[in-house]
Amino acid sequence: MENFPLWGTLVNTGTVVAGSLFGLLIHLISKKGKLKSQRFSEVSASIMRGLGLAVVMVGIGGALKGVIYDAVGDAVIVSGILAEGLYSDNAIITILSIVIGVLIGGLIDIDHWVNLLGKKVETLFNRKPEQNAVHVPVAQGFVSASLLFCVGSMTIVGSIQSGLSGNHDLLYTKSLLDFVSSIVLSSTMGIGVLLSSAFVLVFQGGIALVANLAGQGLSAAVIDAMSCVGSVLIVGLGLNVMGITNLKIMNYLPAVFLPIALVPLWDFITGLIALI
Numbered sequence: 430m431e432n433f434p435l436w437g438t439l440v441n442t443g444t445v446v447a448g449s450l451f452g453l454l455i456h457l458i459s460k461k462g463k464l465k466s467q468r469f470s471e472v473s474a475s476i477m478r479g480l481g482l483a484v485v486m487v488g489i490g491g492a493l494k495g496v497i498y499d500a501v502g503d504a505v506i507v508s509g510i511l512a513e514g515l516y517s518d519n520a521i522i523t524i525l526s527i528v529i530g531v532l533i534g535g536l537i538d539i540d541h542w543v544n545l546l547g548k549k550v551e552t553l554f555n556r557k558p559e560q561n562a563v564h565v566p567v568a569q570g571f572v573s574a575s576l577l578f579c580v581g582s583m584t585i586v587g588s589i590q591s592g593l594s595g596n597h598d599l600l601y602t603k604s605l606l607d608f609v610s611s612i613v614l615s616s617t618m619g620i621g622v623l624l625s626s627a628f629v630l631v632f633q634g635g636i637a638l639v640a641n642l643a644g645q646g647l648s649a650a651v652i653d654a655m656s657c658v659g660s661v662l663i664v665g666l667g668l669n670v671m672g673i674t675n676l677k678i679m680n681y682l683p684a685v686f687l688p689i690a691l692v693p694l695w696d697f698i699t700g701l702i703a704l705i
Contacts, residue, residue, distance in 0.1 A: 434616040437591035437600030438633040444608040449623035452615030485667030522654045530684025540677035570621020573630045588633045592640030654688035
């Protein structure tokens with residue numbers, strides 16, 4: 430079942446639904462004064478930081494697996510292989526992809542445009558609240574949760590990895606994050622958060638399917654390199670979740686796609702050098 434490209438998305442959608450339902454229950458209990466919302470928020474924040482550590486672990490594991498696998502041809506790590514692996518072709522492609530990708534993403538400033546889009550959508554639903562007092566809370570919950578769950582680099586990178594290589598680890602970790610977030614949001618914003626699960630399914634599923642279709646025409650070397658670059662970005666995501674850094678990961682996103690061009694180019698260059 431894990432080979433199914435939408436499996437990670439389905440798990441993520443399920444956790445949003447479960448978390449939202451649990452949050453709605455907490456909302457009902459808190460109305461009766463049986464729960465201290467401030468303490469609950471503090472515990473949730475601590476859980477989020479802990480999950481941030483898990484994200485870092487996933488990213489480091491994926492990045493090292495990429496360079497070590499490229500060096501030895503299998504998953505067995507022997508004495509001294511780590512040093513050799515870090516200088517393998519996959520590591521060079523990863524470094525080049527990130528440098529060029531950050532240059533492209535920074536010049537375009539993808540992060541700025543994504544955040545601007547999110548603000549415009551939120552403003553659209555919050556316009557003239559006094560004329561639509563009944564529906565605004567639901568709309569606010571839906572938009573706020575959808576933005577939190579979907580407008581972010583973890584969603585993009587995770588969905589691409591899920592569809593491209595069948596690696597759902599990042600989406601599993603994101604599912605835990607979204608589970609906690611949906612509980613907190615739905616306990617204060619209501620049923621609109623639950624409705625956002627449909628958007629999660631469509632948005633993440635769409636990205637995963639496109640990545641899966643695109644990946645069918647790529648070589649194994651290209652897919653491995655793309656996964657390795659994505660794993661490095663995951664480390665940055667984890668550091669952001671923990672509050673250690675504030676990297677604009679969306680500006681790093683073009684790096685994930687650069688191995689499509691860089692791997693064949695690198696093979697061509699190394700082939701020419703071998704002939705000399």
